[in-house]
Amino acid sequence: MSIADTMKGLIFKKKAELNGDPLDPRNAGATMVRGRREGEVENPYLAARRTWNDHVGSIVSQRQTWQVIGILSLLIALAGVGGVIHIGSQSKFIPYVVEVDKLGQMVAAGPVTAAAKADPRVVHASVAEFIGDARIVTPDVALQRKAVFRVYAKLSPNDPATAKMNEWLNGHPEASPFKRAEKEMVNVEIKTVLQQSPDTWQVDWVETSRDRQGIVKGQPVTMRALVTVYTAEVSSQTTDEQLRNNPMSVFVRDFSWSRIL
Template structure:
C-alpha cells in the first residue's frame, strides 16, 4: 500500500462517520489502528530509503578505495640529466627503439655471460627470466640452456671458464622480430683464452604486455617479452 492509498482511506473514513456513538467509537478505534499502521509504513519507507542511501555510499567508498593511487611514470633524461620526455608507465606508449635495442642486448648478455660471482650470476638469470613468459617457447628453450648440460649451464661452466659478451648490433627485422649480433670471449680463470672469440647471432621474436604492478615496472619497465628465439655461431 502506498502513501497516497493510506491518506485516501483516511479521508474516506472521515466522510463515513455516523451519529451512532458505538459505530463512531469502533471507527475511531479503526482510525487509531490505521494511524499506527500508517506510521509504521512511513518509518519502513524511511528506513528502506536510508538503507539504500547507506549502501550506495558504502559501495562508492569501496570502489574509490579499490582504485590505485600509485601512478607510475617513466622519465627520460639526456646526458646532462635534463628531462626530455615523461609518460605514464601504466598506459601503452610508442616504445623508443633505443630502449628496445638496449633491453634486447641486455637479454643476450644476461643469458650468455658466465661469471664466478654466484650472486651476480643469479642476478643475470633473474633478469633473463624477467623478459620470459612461462607459457612461451622461449621460456622452455631458456630452461634447457641454463639448467641443461655442463656445457651450457652458467653455474657449471663457471667452475672452469668465464664468458664475456660484447654486443655488436641490434637490428629490426620486422615489426616483432630483431636480430642481435655479438662476440663471445671464453677465458680460463687465469685470464688465458681457451678458444678464439666467437661471432654469434640471435633472432628474437618479441611482444608487449603493459606492466600492472610496481615489481613488473622495476624488472621490465616497458613490458617487453621474448616469445621465441634462436641463436648460433657465425662463421
C-alpha cells in the same frame, strides 16, 4: 429374404436417414450456434463440459503468459547483474602525479595516462641486455644470479622462449653458467642490434672464453640471434622485482641463435 439381408438393409437405411437430416446433432457438417450445433437441444452435461474446458483453457493460457514474462524478467535481471559486475570490476581510482622540486614546490601535476608503446631504442637496449645476460658466464655468483633473474624477467611462462631458455641453462649439468664458471668465463660483446620486422630483431655479438686465470681459450666466436619481442601491460600479478628487472614490460616470445662461420 434372409436375416442377414434384413439387417444390412436396416443399417444402410439408418445411415442414409442420418446423412440426409441436417438437424441431426451427429451430423459433422452442422454449424455451431452459441456453443452448440444448430438444432441441438440444450444439454446441461455438454454445457458443463464446455464451461470446464473454457476454464481450464484460460488457466493454461495465463500460465503460459506468466512463464514468458518470468523468463523475460530473468533475462533482464541477468543482464543487469552482469552489467553491475562489469562496472564494479573497473577501477574507480585515477592516479594523480604531483612533481616537486628540491625546495618542495610543485612543478607539475596531472593524472596518470596509459603508457605509450615502448620506444624502439628501449626495445633495442632490452634485446641487447637479454642476449648479454643469457650468454655471460662470470665467477661472481651474485652477478650471475642477477643476470639470470633479468633474463627470466623478460620471459612469460606461456611463450616458447621460456622452454628454450630452460633447456639452455638447465639442459644438462655442464650447461649451467654456475657450473661453467668453475672452469671458464665468457665475455659477451654486442656488435649490432638491427630491427628486421616490427617484432623481430637481429643481434650479432662476439664471445670470448677465458679460463679462471684469464687466459683466452681459443679464438673468439661470432654469434647471431633472431629475437622476437612484444610489450605487455603490467597486471596485478606482476611483482616489484619483475618491474625492477623489466620496467618497460618488454618480453621475448621466441629466439634462436647460432655461430657465424
